[in-house]
Amino acid sequence: MAIRAVRGFKDILPQEIRSWHRIEDLAYGVFNTFGFKEIRIPLVEKTEVFSRGIGEYTDIVEKEMYTFPDRKGLSLSLRPEATAGLLRAVNEHRLYAQSPILKLFTMGPMFRHERPQKGRLRQFYQIDAELLGTKAPLSDLEVIWMAWDIIVRLGVKNVRLEINSLGCPRCRPGYRDALKSYLESVFQDLCPNCQRRSKTNPLRVFDCKEKSCREIMKNAPLMRQYLCPECTEHINKVLESLEVLDIPFVINPYLVRGLDYYVMTTFEIVSPDLGAQSTVAAGGRYDGLLRDLGGPDLPGVGMAIGVDRLLLLLEADEETLPIDLFVVALGLTARKKVIPWIGTWRRHGLRVQMSYEDRGLKSQLRQANRLGAHYVLILGEDEIKEERLIVRDMKTHDQQKIPIDNNLISGLENLIDM
Numbered sequence: 001m002a003i004r005a006v007r008g009f010k011d012i013l014p015q016e017i018r019s020w021h022r023i024e025d026l027a028y029g030v031f032n033t034f035g036f037k038e039i040r041i042p043l044v045e046k047t048e049v050f051s052r053g054i055g056e057y058t059d060i061v062e063k064e065m066y067t068f069p070d071r072k073g074l075s076l077s078l079r080p081e082a083t084a085g086l087l088r089a090v091n092e093h094r095l096y097a098q099s100p101i102l103k104l105f106t107m108g109p110m111f112r113h114e115r116p117q118k119g120r121l122r123q124f125y126q127i128d129a130e131l132l133g134t135k136a137p138l139s140d141l142e143v144i145w146m147a148w149d150i151i152v153r154l155g156v157k158n159v160r161l162e163i164n165s166l167g168c169p170r171c172r173p174g175y176r177d178a179l180k181s182y183l184e185s186v187f188q189d190l191c192p193n194c195q196r197r198s199k200t201n202p203l204r205v206f207d208c209k210e211k212s213c214r215e216i217m218k219n220a221p222l223m224r225q226y227l228c229p230e231c232t233e234h235i236n237k238v239l240e241s242l243e244v245l246d247i248p249f250v251i252n253p254y255l256v257r258g259l260d261y262y263v264m265t266t267f268e269i270v271s272p273d274l275g276a277q278s279t280v281a282a283g284g285r286y287d288g289l290l291r292d293l294g295g296p297d298l299p300g301v302g303m304a305i306g307v308d309r310l311l312l313l314l315e316a317d318e319e320t321l322p323i324d325l326f327v328v329a330l331g332l333t334a335r336k337k338v339i340p341w342i343g344t345w346r347r348h349g350l351r352v353q354m355s356y357e358d359r360g361l362k363s364q365l366r367q368a369n370r371l372g373a374h375y376v377l378i379l380g381e382d383e384i385k386e387e388r389l390i391v392r393d394m395k396t397h398d399q400q401k402i403p404i405d406n407n408l409i410s411g412l413e414n415l416i417d418m
């Protein structure tokens with residue numbers, strides 16, 4: 001039996017690739033105009049990058065990572081998200097020393113061992129941006145703005161921004177205590193998963209999909225009732241700037257995100273068209289993260305766009321581009337003549353193909369047709385004798401002969417409208 005791909009891992013086929021390029025090209029363009037620079041980081045990190053970065057008691061680290069010992073017994077993990085590894089790199093190369101504000105982006109695959117479903121693969125792709133070195137609310141705006149711009153400029157319509165504040169080390173502990181005592185009071189009614197979470201990571205109970213847990217959490221205390229003046233001012237400034245930009249948002253007090261490192265602003269861009277996995281982009285502020293990874297205490301804010309989900313919201317792009325020119329060479333002499341010409345045309349940007357097999361004229365013309373060639377160039381023994389070659393427009397069926405001389409290359413390019 002033929003071998004198939006691993007469950008949750010997907011091939012991206014040639015007929016899908018144009019949509020990927022469209023997304024990536026637009027993202028490059030947006031990052032460029034916002035002054036973000038690209039960094040490329042490894043897919044594999046020491047496991048502690050994630051257990052320290054994301055948090056030991058998060059679902060991601062507890063049960064979703066691909067973790068394995070290497071041949072020397074060192075624990076490694078495939079990256080489940082980009083931020084922790086990116087900050088590891090920032091530390092390692094002291095990138096923060098280059099400028100007070102660091103703006104970086106990266107794109108690529110991430111890995112999580114979750115149950116595969118629509119919009120959730122075990123290898124999935126993210127476009128990720130991080131802005132380090134400032135706590136200013138406008139930096140939160142920049143990051144949200146880029147995510148919003150990329151998604152909306154691709155033509156996605158039915159999306160909304162949900163936003164919340166998770167508080168800071170000054171106000172969150174008080175809230176955490178209040179939430180914990182609430183969860184203790186309803187402990188018996190929580191699902192087993194949430195009973196465990198209520199001790200290790202109480203905020204995560206807000207993310208439970210169980211109906212009974214959701215009911216219970218409707219009466220839970222909310223972070224916004226506990227925000228300190230600084231956190232209140234911060235989120236208000238972010239919201240004001242969103243209004244100025246005309247980015248519509250909804251304050252979602254239940255939005256908590258699955259990662260420990262978030263403080264203050266947290267957000268998601270969601271689409272109701274996606275079903276259960278409705279988050280297209282997400283992010284937030286993570287002021288203590290660089291320090292937790294052993295670096296300086298620099299604040300930061302970031303976002304990630306889920307490319308696979310974004311693709312589900314886009315209309316499929318047309319397939320591969322048709323070719324400009326198919327070269328039919330009949331016989332050995334003709335073949336030798338056309339090869340350098342083909343090289344020149346390709347260097348000039350024409351999409352040129354030829355038959356690899358020594359087939360007859362009819363067969364080669366059929367091949368040109370299948371490939372959608374606009375023009376076919378025919379060179380056989382007669383044409384060599386005449387020192388002219390045939391150029392046929394496959395759309396109009398017009399045919400003309402052009403001389404094989406020093407002007408051949410430019411002559412053909414003029415003819416086919418280059």
Ligand SMILES: [Zn+2]
Binds near residue numbers: 167168171227229230
């Ligand atoms: Zn606070």
Ligand SMILES: [Zn+2]
Binds near residue numbers: 190193194208209210
């Ligand atoms: Zn639950």
